[in-house]
Every structure is written in structure tokens, then in C-alpha cells.
Amino acid sequence: MPARGVRRGVDSGAARARSVSPETVVRAILIGGALAFVLFALPVLLSTYWIKVLTAVAIFAVVALGLNVLFGRAGLVSLGQIALLAVGGWIAARFLFLTSLPFPVVLLLAGLLTAAVGTLLGLPALRLSGLHLALITLMFAGVVAIVVPTTNFPNGGSGVLGHTESSLGSLAIRRPSIAHSDEAYFRYTVIVAALMFLLALAHVSAKAGRAWSAIRHSEPAALAAGVNITLYKLYAFTLASFMTGVAGGLYAGNVGKLYSYQFSGARTIDSVSLMAVVLMGGIFSLWGAVVAAVLQQLLPALLNDWFAFFRENPDFLFVIFGVGLLQVLVTAPEGLVTQFPRDMRNLGRLIIKPFRRRSGAAKGPP
């Protein structure tokens, strides 16, 4: 038994497991520092335009996070996440116009009601997986793309739908009272997004996360381990949809006015490209969701800013995503979130190497 051979300090091993490791402390400090920089330095350094872009990055990080958990942890595919974002946005907008409920309460309601819709969307997942589930969820996105132009988004009108065509005088979707300005709303969004990441972390590092890992590994083995597969698959959809619904509420507050063309049939491609960027970012680490959002929201904004060619051909983004996805799937299935730091380390070593050899030669015996 190899384990017996290296068996040392059983008690110290148990103690180590209970205490917080130094790496965890360092990591928490680094994350806290990065968050402080994002919250306090970025709004000062950047123009309003870029702050709005970064607000969108924070919102889509939450959407990507939902898919990251769903696919990366439970192994369930969904190509209907942007449609769920539209559902969350609609629900939030309706409540914001209809009631004077505080913004966080509306976000919670949008999350919970979208979770209910998303759980229904998860029902086919009990029978289907892989390509079939991908197609079914894509069809759901198609259905939303048909419904949205008919119902439209609430814009201050009356009735159940809350939409009025006399939109000249229509109101913007209200923002939280503490975050009217774009800078304040950016901070607000980042904090809500951080809370969503904590929620995801609380799940993936606990019983639910372990159950999802078991299901992703092998369903028969998960059943033999006593995991209620039906329950945990649906729960993955519920959690992912909750996050997406909250993101929908944040999105509504960010843009002020929701238009049906943003979620039209032609835009269902966004749900597909979300899957691509989530895979590119990396599905085995929650940070992959941040990388995914940067790729989907910040990258096109930067390219627009830098190249006239890109402004005229925005769909060129899909070519970049295609090449990027191929690169990741072939060379680094764990995603850019792991690949990029590793490549940078290797590059650093490559640069240092000649210097080290020279100093080594100088130190060597004559």
C-alpha cells in the first residue's frame, strides 16, 4: 500500500484540514485588493462610456457564472441563458414600474421568478443531455425571441405587459436610490456580482457542488452514492437561472430602456456565443466566468475603439471566438483562466533563461 509508506502525522493532517491555509488568506487579500481597485479606482480613471462597458462586463460575468456552474459543475448544457436574461430583465422592469419596492427586493424577485422559469427549462435535462439538451434550450431561446417582440418590454405603460407605444414620454427603468449615477451603478453592479460569486462558491464547495461533480463524473456512480440526480440537476438549473434573473434586473437598470430587438431571433446567437466564451474562459474555475464576460463585452468594445474595420464588421467577433475556442479546446481544455497565467510563467522563464545562464557561467569555477 503506497499510502502507508508515506503516512506521517495523522493528527497534523487533520488539524491542517480544519484550519485556514495561508494560500486561502493570501488569495482573499488579493481578491479584496482587486475588488477595491475596481470599486474605487476604476470609476475615477475611466470615462463614463468605459464604466458602462465595465458594468455590462460585471452583469455578463453573472450570466456566464450561471452557465459556468451549470455546465462546468453539473455537466448540463444550456443555449438559452440570454433568453433567461431577457426574462429576468422583463420581470425586473415590470416590478420597477409597477411598484416602489426597493431595487434589491426587485432583483431578488427577478431572480426567484426567473429561477422558476429556468427550473421548468431544466425538466428536459432529466431525460436529455449533450446535443439534445443544447437543442431544446436553444429552441427555448427561439420561443423567447418570438414572444418578446409581441409582448415588448415594460416602459411605464399600464396593464399586465406595462408597455406603451407612445414611448416618447416613457420613463427610464429606475435605478437604486443609492446608485443613480453611472459610476455608482457600476459599483452597485460589481457588489451584486460579487455576492453572486459568493453564492456560487457557497454551492460548489458544499454538498451541492460535490453532488454535481458526482453526476458529471458518472450518473450510475452518483446514484450508487445516494445522490438524487433528478433533484440536483433541477437545482443546478434553478441556481443558474436565479443568477441570470438577477443579472437581468441589473441589465435593465444599466440600459434604462429594454428593446425587443436586443433579444430578437437574430440575437439568439448571443446564447451560443456565451457558451463559446464560457468554454474559452474556463469552466472548472469560477474565475473563468469573469474572463468569459471580458471576452464577450469588453473585447468587442475595445476592438470597436481600435479598428474601423471592426466597427463596419461587428460579426467578425465570431471569427475571433471561433479561432479562440478552437485554440482553447485543443490546447487547454481548462480554459484561458489557467492557460494564460501558465503561458505567462513560461514566457517569463524563457526571457530570464539567457540571463540566468550568463550569471551561472560567471559564478562557475574557472
Add this chain to the structure above:
Amino acid sequence: MIEVEGLTVRFGGVTPIDGMTVSFQEGTCGLIGPNGAGKTTFFNVLSGFVKPATGTVSAFGENLLKLADYRRARWGLRRTFQTEQAIAKLTVFENVALIHEHSHSDRRARRADVEDALSFVGLDAFERSAVGTLGTGPRRFVEIARAVVGQPKVVLLDEPAAGLPDEQTQHLAGLIREIPERYGALVILVDHDMSLVSACCQTTAVLDFGKLIAAGPTAEVLHNEHVIRAYLGTEDEL
């Protein structure tokens, strides 16, 4: 104790288990037979992956076939698979804790129970290691720890020694012998390694083409002429 009465499984025209009646009393029981004899199918019936055409299985007074598949693990049915199924992405500790979480065991005792199972198999120094970083041998022992954690009643071991070098197989045999007394569970061992079966099992049942051809004390069964014929593939006049 497990009592199997007239168990028959059909897959289309194939009958992998044909009217099997057998009881597994206590301790560690062997279940052997040539390839395709129906041993794994029998385990799959117990796990709930395969629905039998006829027959009953009563385990410690519980009608096992009535329980939903995932509830059987909660009831106390544990199993390992021919290809080990430890989850590579999780740590050794998490792999074992997963089983405990879905059993009826007291959650306050989880850490102590998991650590007990890990020290039983000798993996306590590796509890924080990801299973993906371990070799085949340690992974097999993670599976054994998973099988004994959280008050197991029945432990099904499907070729647990597959791919293990000799000295680890001996360690494994010692563990298998210890499970009934230490954890109070009935163990059923399927393996091709006759020395492992004779070393671990007081009683052994032999399946051939889905039929029970012998059962009883291991030494007697292994010298039974039907069993020898079944293994050597001689024409059987039964």
C-alpha cells in the same frame, strides 16, 4: 442477510440471470463465475440500475427492489465498480464525504466518520489531495473508503483488485476481511482472483450463464466438480 428468490433478468432474448435463488448470510461472501455469468448484472439489480423480470430481493428484512435507486445508498447499500469511480476533480476527503452526506448518518459525525474510513484504508495522509493526482492503486482504496463510510449495511465489491499489484491486493484482502466486524456490514465480493476470494470469503456462490451452480463454504465450492467444469469450459452434462 440478503435473500434472493427466483430472480430473473432479461435483456431482449438474453437472460443474464435465470431463476437465481441464493442467500448471503453474513461476513464476507464471494460471488464468482466465468465472464458473462451475470455477476455484475446481479449487482446492478441490487443497485437498481436493472429491473428484474421476476423475483424478490430481501435485505435485512427490507424489500430492496421497492426502494428508489438513490435511496438504496441512503438505506446502507454501498458498491464499487469494475472501473473505479472515484471523482477526479474532488479531493480524497470530499469523495468520501459525498457518500456520508447522502446517507442517514449524523452530519456532526461526518469529519470523524470520513477520517475513520480514510485511516481504515490507509489514505489519511492524502485527504486533501485531489483524486486526479493519485494512481490507480490509491483510487481503488478511495472507493473502499467510500464503500464503508456512514453505516453501510451491504457492501458490494465488483472486482476491487483489478489493476492492483500483488502487495496492494494483500492489503486489500486484509481490509475486506475486516469490514464485516469493523462496520457491521455484509460484504459480497466479485472477483476473478480465486486467491483473493479464498482469502476473504467464508462462503461463496458460483454463477454460470445466469444460473446458480454451487453455493456453500468457499473451500468446498472451489473443489466442486461443476464449478471446475464451468471454469475450464468442459462440456457440462447437468
